[in-house]
Every structure is written in structure tokens, then in C-alpha cells.
Amino acid sequence: MPSQVFFGSARQARLEGRETLPAKLDLIIDRLHIRDRVKGETVAIKMHTGHTIGYSTIHPLFVRRMVQAVKDGGGKPFVTDVGWDVHATEERGYTAETLGCPIYPTAGVDEKYYYEHERPFKNIRTWKVAGMIQDASFLLNLAHVKGHPSCGFGAAFKNLALGCVVGETRSAMHDTNHFDPYWFADKCPDMDTRRRIIESCPFGAIVEDKKWSGDLHLHFEQCNQCGRCLKVAPAGSWKIDPVNFYAFQEACAISASMTLSTFAPGKAVHISLATHMTPVCDCFGFTGMPVLPDAGVFGSDDIVAIDRAALDVTGRSRLIEESVPTCMEVHTRQGHPFQWLHGPLKDPYKVTEYGEQLGLGSHEYELVDVLPVEQYARPAVTYISAN
Numbered sequence: 001m002p003s004q005v006f007f008g009s010a011r012q013a014r015l016e017g018r019e020t021l022p023a024k025l026d027l028i029i030d031r032l033h034i035r036d037r038v039k040g041e042t043v044a045i046k047m048h049t050g051h052t053i054g055y056s057t058i059h060p061l062f063v064r065r066m067v068q069a070v071k072d073g074g075g076k077p078f079v080t081d082v083g084w085d086v087h088a089t090e091e092r093g094y095t096a097e098t099l100g101c102p103i104y105p106t107a108g109v110d111e112k113y114y115y116e117h118e119r120p121f122k123n124i125r126t127w128k129v130a131g132m133i134q135d136a137s138f139l140l141n142l143a144h145v146k147g148h149p150s151c152g153f154g155a156a157f158k159n160l161a162l163g164c165v166v167g168e169t170r171s172a173m174h175d176t177n178h179f180d181p182y183w184f185a186d187k188c189p190d191m192d193t194r195r196r197i198i199e200s201c202p203f204g205a206i207v208e209d210k211k212w213s214g215d216l217h218l219h220f221e222q223c224n225q226c227g228r229c230l231k232v233a234p235a236g237s238w239k240i241d242p243v244n245f246y247a248f249q250e251a252c253a254i255s256a257s258m259t260l261s262t263f264a265p266g267k268a269v270h271i272s273l274a275t276h277m278t279p280v281c282d283c284f285g286f287t288g289m290p291v292l293p294d295a296g297v298f299g300s301d302d303i304v305a306i307d308r309a310a311l312d313v314t315g316r317s318r319l320i321e322e323s324v325p326t327c328m329e330v331h332t333r334q335g336h337p338f339q340w341l342h343g344p345l346k347d348p349y350k351v352t353e354y355g356e357q358l359g360l361g362s363h364e365y366e367l368v369d370v371l372p373v374e375q376y377a378r379p380a381v382t383y384i385s386a387n
């Protein structure tokens with residue numbers, strides 16, 4: 001049976017508050033029966049509280065409604081995020097007073113509170129899951145949908161994958177891109193040619209490796225797979241290969257599965273807000289122009305289904321190319337608009353495919369619109385010229 005994903009569109013028919021996103025979030029909270037499910041539970045509301053001067057993370061008004069629903073149901077909520085983002089959240093409007101519950105760092109102020117999980121994957125052996133997350137008995141995964149420089153897109157999976165582990169694991173996950181070799185020095189012994197490969201990238205994605213002078217290193221975040229470097233590099237010396245790009249997405253699926261494995265069945269709910277979708281993630285500490293029109297709010301028990309639904313709905317829009325930063329380049333119009341922006345190998349669906357293989361959910365879903373947008377019927381009028 002397909003999973004249900006509840007959806008409230010950002011679009012309204014009438015200029016009435018009940019047709020806007022906070023009211024539609026309330027309907028989704030009802031449809032997911034959140035109040036009935038949290039009695040006596042310690043509820044971790046995992047969100048990204050942003051960084052420095054970013055303002056596109058989920059507005060406190062939405063968070064407060066989630067917190068209130070948990071309290072109404074007899075649960076004990078707390079909002080949580082990684083330590084460096086929780087520090088100074090008040091600068092971005094998140095306080096215990098505005099949200100209605102405490103805000104805690106996921107792994108303690110020094111990221112020393114965690115549980116270890118063994119699972120070999122590429123360069124990673126041990127995954128350190130944040131203590132405040134693992135200790136909670138119920139998880140509300142409250143995610144902001146936006147672009148991401150490593151994998152094209154970030155939402156429900158990424159909020160857990162990177163936000164529920166300590167910094168050491170987060171860094172190791174980013175390094176999975178580099179595990180499979182992509183630079184073969186013996187095929188390019190000439191130092192001038194190496195220099196030309198570096199200079200061929202208009203985005204500064206290729207640099208000399210810090211450890212072995214003369215070797216090349218790819219900053220995957222900056223690479224949109226345009227292929228210019230491949231025209232300069234001797235055959236077989238330099239690869240732009242899916243295996244490197246997909247590694248991070250598989251790491252995200254594994255990390256999310258670690259976190260979700262610490263909750264009993266039915267004790268995790270995912271809510272995603274697809275508004276002010278910027279080119280890159282909220283970790284950057286600033287807010288760029290939105291590159292997709294606001295889509296709406298999603299809610300589901302199924303993390304695979306909710307990310308797929310968010311991708312399918314946002315994928316029906318076109319990239320707002322006039323809002324793309326001038327340092328970026330759209331060289332393909334194939335696939336999801338986030339691939340137009342970040343390149344074809346940053347396929348945002350990949351994380352959901354890996355997640356499904358790990359048994360976290362289903363790509364088959366039913367999108368249930370909690371308040372379908374009506375076609376507003378204007379009353380018939382006699383034509384009167386405005387002149």
C-alpha cells in the first residue's frame with residue numbers, strides 16, 4: 001500500500017488566513033494524529049535553526065504550532081539542533097519564549113554526548129548519533145526544503161542525516177566523496193598539464209591536494225559537472241564519476257537510518273516546509289534568493305515518501321534562473337530543477353533510493369491535499385470600461 005503524504009499548497013484561492021501555510025500545517029498535524037501519539041513522550045523536534053544571518057529556516061510561528069500540538073497531546077517537547085547553530089539562535093528569533101519549549105544542542109555544548117553505532121561504509125566505521133536525539137522517545141523531523149551543494153537538495157533525510165550526528169561524523173560523511181579514486185597521477189605526470197586542469201574549472205572546484213603537492217583534489221560542492229576539465233585532462237587521469245557523487249547521498253541514507261533505528265516503530269514523524277528554497281543549504285549562514293516558487297507544507301510517517309513528494313511537487317516548477325547567483329551556471333535543463341543548478345550527478349532522488357533499499361520507506365505514495373486550492377469563480381459582472 002502506498003504511504004500517505006499530506007500536503008498543503010502554498011497557493012491560496014482567497015485572501016484568507018485559513019488558506020495559508022500555518023493553517024494547513026495545523027490540518028496536517030490533525031491528519032497525522034500527532035496529539036494522540038505523543039502522550040507521555042519526550043519529543044525531540046529536530047530542525048535547523050540556521051546560522052549567523054540566515055533567515056530562510058523555518059519561521060518560529062510554524063515551530064510554535066508544532067510545540068503546542070505536542071503539549072496539547074501531553075508530550076514533553078524540546079527543539080534541538082547541532083551545538084554551533086543552537087548557539088545564538090535568539091539572533092534569528094528562536095528562543096524558549098517564542099517557541100514555547102527549551103532549545104538544546106543535540107550532542108551537548110561540546111558535542112561530547114553521543115552514542116556510537118558501528119556500520120562500515122567507505123571511510124566511516126563508527127557513526128556518532130547525538131545523545132539528545134537518541135534519548136528522546138519520539139521524533140518530529142521538521143525540515144526546510146532547499147538546494148544543497150553536495151547532493152542537489154536537502155530536506156527530511158538531510159535534516160536527520162547531518163543534524164543528528166556529531167561534527168566528526170558529519171565531516172566524515174562529506175569525505176565519502178573522496179573515498180573512490182578520481183585522480184590518477186601516473187596518467188598525467190606533466191606539471192603544466194596539471195596546472196591547466198586546475199585552471200580549466202571556472203568554479204575553482206579543482207585545487208592542489210594539501211598533502212601531496214602536485215596531486216589534484218576536487219571540491220565536490222563547487223562542481224556542476226560541466227566537463228570542461230575532462231577536455232584538458234589526459235585520458236584516464238581525472239574522473240567526474242557518479243560513484244563519488246552518490247557516496248554522500250548513500251551516507252545520508254545510512255546516517256538517517258541510524259537515527260531512526262533508535263525510535264520504536266511509529267515514533268517518528270516528518271514535516272517539511274518547501275518555502276524560500278535557496279540554491280544552497282542553511283548551513284551557509286545567509287539567505288540567498290529563492291530559486292523555486294514556494295510549494296507548500298508536507299507531512300508523513302514515511303521519510304522516503306515525503307522527500308520524494310517534495311521533489312515531485314517542486315520538480316513541476318521551473319528554476320527561477322534570474323535568481324540564480326551569477327557565480328553559478330545552468331548548463332543543463334535535464335531532470336529536477338535542482339539538477340539544473342547543481343549538475344546532473346547531484347540527483348536529488350538518490351538519497352530516497354538508498355533510503356528505500358535500507359527499508360526506511362516507500363517511493364510509492366499517495367499525495368493527500370489537505371485543502372485543495374479552489375478555482376475561484378468570480379461572480380458575473382456587466383462589463384464597465386475603466387476609462
Ligand code: SF4
Pocket residue numbers: 200201202203204205206218222223224225226227228229230240
Ligand atoms: S566538471 Fe566542470 S565544474 Fe566540475 S571540476 Fe570539472 S570544470 Fe569544474
